Amino acid sequence: MKILVAVKRVVDANFRVRVKPDGSGVELDNVKMSMNPFDEIAVEEAVRLKEAGIATEIVVVSIGPAKAEDTLRQALAMGADRAILVVHDGRTDSLGVAKALAVIARNESPDLILLGKQAIDDDTNAAGQMLAALLLCGQATFASKVAIADGKATVTREVDGGLQTLELRLPAVVTADLRLNTPRFTALPNIIKARSKPLAKTTAADLGVDLTPRLKTLRVEEPPARKAGELLASVDDLIAKLRAAEVLP
Amino acid sequence: MILVLGDGAATAHALTAAKQLGGDEIHILNLPPNLLAEPIAQVILTLDGYDAIVSPATSTGKNVLPRVAALLDVMLISDIIEVVSPDTFKRPTYAGNAIETVQSTDAKKVITVRASAFPPSSLEGIKIVEVGPSETTWSKVISEEALASAGPELGSAKVVVSGGRAFGSKEKFDELLQPLAAKLNAAIGASRAAVDSGYAANDLQVGQTGKIVAPDLYVAIGISGAIQHLAGMKSSKVIVAINSDPQAPIFGVADYGLVGDLFTLVPELTSKI
Numbered sequence: 001m002k003i004l005v006a007v008k009r010v011v012d013a014n015f016r017v018r019v020k021p022d023g024s025g026v027e028l029d030n031v032k033m034s035m036n037p038f039d040e041i042a043v044e045e046a047v048r049l050k051e052a053g054i055a056t057e058i059v060v061v062s063i064g065p066a067k068a069e070d071t072l073r074q075a076l077a078m079g080a081d082r083a084i085l086v087v088h089d090g091r092t093d094s095l096g097v098a099k100a101l102a103v104i105a106r107n108e109s110p111d112l113i114l115l116g117k118q119a120i121d122d123d124t125n126a127a128g129q130m131l132a133a134l135l136l137c138g139q140a141t142f143a144s145k146v147a148i149a150d151g152k153a154t155v156t157r158e159v160d161g162g163l164q165t166l167e168l169r170l171p172a173v174v175t176a177d178l179r180l181n182t183p184r185f186t187a188l189p190n191i192i193k194a195r196s197k198p199l200a201k202t203t204a205a206d207l208g209v210d211l212t213p214r215l216k217t218l219r220v221e222e223p224p225a226r227k228a229g230e231l232l233a234s235v236d237d238l239i240a241k242l243r244a245a246e247v248l249p
Numbered sequence: 250m251i252l253v254l255g256d257g258a259a260t261a262h263a264l265t266a267a268k269q270l271g272g273d274e275i276h277i278l279n280l281p282p283n284l285l286a287e288p289i290a291q292v293i294l295t296l297d298g299y300d301a302i303v304s305p306a307t308s309t310g311k312n313v314l315p316r317v318a319a320l321l322d323v324m325l326i327s328d329i330i331e332v333v334s335p336d337t338f339k340r341p342t343y344a345g346n347a348i349e350t351v352q353s354t355d356a357k358k359v360i361t362v363r364a365s366a367f368p369p370s371s372l373e374g375i376k377i378v379e380v381g382p383s384e385t386t387w388s389k390v391i392s393e394e395a396l397a398s399a400g401p402e403l404g405s406a407k408v409v410v411s412g413g414r415a416f417g418s419k420e421k422f423d424e425l426l427q428p429l430a431a432k433l434n435a436a437i438g439a440s441r442a443a444v445d446s447g448y449a450a451n452d453l454q455v456g457q458t459g460k461i462v463a464p465d466l467y468v469a470i471g472i473s474g475a476i477q478h479l480a481g482m483k484s485s486k487v488i489v490a491i492n493s494d495p496q497a498p499i500f501g502v503a504d505y506g507l508v509g510d511l512f513t514l515v516p517e518l519t520s521k522i
Contacts, residue, residue, distance in 0.1 A: 016476055017343045026347050038458075094315065095324040118458055122342050124327045129286065129315035138387030139286055141312045144451070154391070158451045159308040160257075160404075162396040166285070168388040178441065178458065179451060214324035215351040218337065223348050226483065229504040231495070235517045238489065241505050247408070247466040247487045248433075248522060 001148065001170075002057045003046040004110035005080065006101055006131075007039040009064050009071040010121040023219045035071045038116025040078075041176040044183040045146055046114050047079035054148050055112075057081050061104055063097055063211070065089050069199065076194035077186040083199040088211055093122075096204075096211040098130035103207040105135055110171060112153060117142050117175040128175035138168040142177040251275045252299040252378070254313065258405045259305030261369035263362040267303045268370060269332035270358070276376045280309070283390050288383040290316040296378070299357070306361040306461075307404075314361050323355035328461075330366035344457040344480035364404055365463035365484065396450040403453060406436035408466045411455055411482070414442035415471025415493065415511055422448035425511070426470070429519045438462065438482075440472045456481035471511045474499030491515065 011017055012032040020027055035043075049055040060075040062068045063086040072083035086100050105113060113135075118125040132139035140155035144163070147154045153168045158177050168174075204211045232238050242248040251267045253260065255277045267275050278296075280289060290313060293302060302317060304310030306328045318325040330348070331339035337352045338360070403409065410430050416422040422443065430437050439449035441456055455462055457480035467485035472478060474490070474497055482488070483502050490503035491514050500506045507514055 011343070013477070017346050019347050026343060093324050095319060095322075098319055120344065120457065123344070123457065124325065125311050126315035126318070126325045126327060129312065130319035130325075132287075133290065133316040133319035138385070139312075139316065140388065141286075142308065157308075159312075160452055162450075162452065163394040164390060165392045165394075166388050167391050169386060172387070179445065214354055215326065216354060217349055218352055219350040220342075221348050221350075223341070223345055223483075226488075226502050226504075229488070229490075229500065229502075229506055231500070231506045231508060235507065235514060235521055238505055238507055238518070239521055242466070242487070242489070245487050245504075 001055050001111045002059070002108065003049060003055045004105055004108055004113045005039070005042050005046045005058060005060045005075065006113070006115045006127070007043060007060055007062050007071055007075055008036040008116070008119045009033050009062065009068040010036045010119055013037050013120055019220050019222045023221055025217070025220050033067070035074055036116050036119045038118055038176050038178070040183040041178070041180050042114040042116050043075045043078050043080060044181045045176060048181065049148060050079060059084065059108055059110065061086070061101065063088055063092060063100055072199060073194050074186065076197040077191045078184060082197055085199060085201050086207065087201055087203055091213050091217070092211045093213040093215055094124050094126035094130055095214060096209065097127050098134055100204055100207050100209045100211065101127070101131050102134040103209060105131070112148065112170060113173045115173070115175050117177050128173050132173035135171070135173070138172040140166050140168055140172065141175045143174050144177050144179045146174055146180065250299050251301045251303060252293070252296065253277045254302070254304035254310055255279050256305055256307045256309050258402055259307050259364040261372055262364035262367045263303055263305040264370040264372065264375070265367040266329065266332055266360070266362040267301070270301050270335045272300060276378045277372065278378045278380065281380065281382050283393070284382065285384070285388055285390065286313045286316050287385040287387050289313050290320055291385065292380050292383060293317050294320055301358040301360060303360045303362060305364045310361045314359055318359035321357055321359065323357050323359055324353065326351065326353055326358060326360045328361055328363045330363050341480070344476050345483065346476070363461055365461055396452055400430055401434065401436045403436040403438055403460050403462060407464050408433045408435035409438045409455070409462050409464045409482070410435045410468040410470065411438035411440065411472060412443055412448065412470050413440040413472035414446055416443065416448055419448045421512070425515045429515060432519055432522055440478050441475070469499050469503070470515060472499055473497045474502065
């Protein structure tokens with residue numbers, strides 16, 4: 001079984017971004033970049049399926065600047081077999097990304113496509129669902145458990161009010177939620193080995209896809225700041241303050 | 250004409266956003282339970298004449314509308330917090346640290362709405378569109394596990410009390426938070442760390458990728474305040490933080506803070522209100 005995993009290079013989850021003073025975007029110079037944490041979980045799940053003898057090949061793909069090669073190398077170090085980089089500078093949106101991934105999926109014919117449920121930069125949460133739509137296949141978003149057997153995927157999803165377990169015919173698209181697994185630490189020998197794993201480069205033009213975002217970003221601004229709060233000395237003080245603010249009876 | 254996906258209490262909030270889009274008529278699509286994204290998307294494609302399709306950003310809305318958008322070849326406008334004009338919207342990015350104003354160039358708008366950012370509208374007099382059960386061969390539900398929760402629903406509660414890893418065990422989490430929540434008629438929330446540690450169910454997670462809440466009062470107990478957690482609650486009207494570490498980032502967004510041991514402060518608070 002072949003697995004395709006899509007990964008995105010994003011601002012590191014622990015870094016608090018700043019909005020540029022001219023409102024044109026966020027400051028990305030000299031900012032630590034990492035693999036989107038949900039995508040890292042998706043890669044880990046693919047590697048575990050390979051280690052369990054279920055998957056035979058893992059292909060990772062990313063759409064982004066030349067530097068996104070680092071992100072793909074990390075996925076290769078985790079255990080993916082080869083990588084495809086769609087070199088693209090500038091913004092993308094989920095629809096363009098899904099279209100590019102759909103072309104790659106048609107070329108690669110994977111049995112399972114794994115993605116993170118959401119990129120932590122634009123927070124859209126759509127690429128996986130859109131890819132499933134374009135490929136006319138089933139989707140299981142927000143996955144916390146994945147099992148593959150007899151050409152089917154059984155996926156437990158985290159939904160409002162509980163858990164839902166689906167059975168999907170393969171090929172299918174699954175998007176990873178936080179509790180699917182804990183990604184492994186990549187040891188140095190694997191990082192070195194990953195440098196010689198195959199990485200192919202292509203472009204949106206080669207794929208015949210237009211990555212121009214459909215949403216025009218007019219302005220980016222800081223959220224309204226909260227005024228500085230105060231530390232109180234006792235529970236009684238707190239109750240008095242909350243009564244004064246009319247949030248306690 | 251605008252179609253709003255009906256999904257529980259959040260529908261009334263999405264309706265408010267839909268009204269701000271203008272348009273002469275709004276219909277609500279009633280979804281049968283257990284209907285998956287694949288058949289709903291197909292059903293919506295057969296409904297003609299809608300200029301916008303709007304859903305609350307619930308787990309169903311987030312699952313279904315991107316699929317609908319891709320089938321219509323339009324870009325989803327996700328998790329809006331403000332309608333600036335019928336084609337221009339504000340939405341949070343980077344865990345709420347940057348608010349983007351985006352303009353859609355697509356003829357049809359497909360939008361998910363952050364329920365906590367819009368007050369509810371009355372559903373009275375709105376035409377309901379019913380669809381029957383349908384399925385595709387791509388996927389089927391084989392089981393569902395409902396997580397029982399007492400008290401108000403987290404997404405729409407006026408008061409939320411949330412606990413973090415500092416509780417140390419599920420027993421302590423329940424023993425200390427449940428009486429406080431009951432007294433305040435509050436919903437219980439949790440940090441990611443508390444959910445990962447098994448103190449609380451996954452659908453109680455407040456944060457960037459969990460529930461986004463904006464109650465009148467949010468009480469964060471034993472929660473340090475990671476960026477991802479703050480993204481889920483910093484629009485609350487009044488925020489209270491109780492934490493033993495005075496340097497915890499949660500105090501940076503709290504209106505009122507108590508530094509101390511939650512195991513003594515929480516029972517004291519519960520007994521005095």
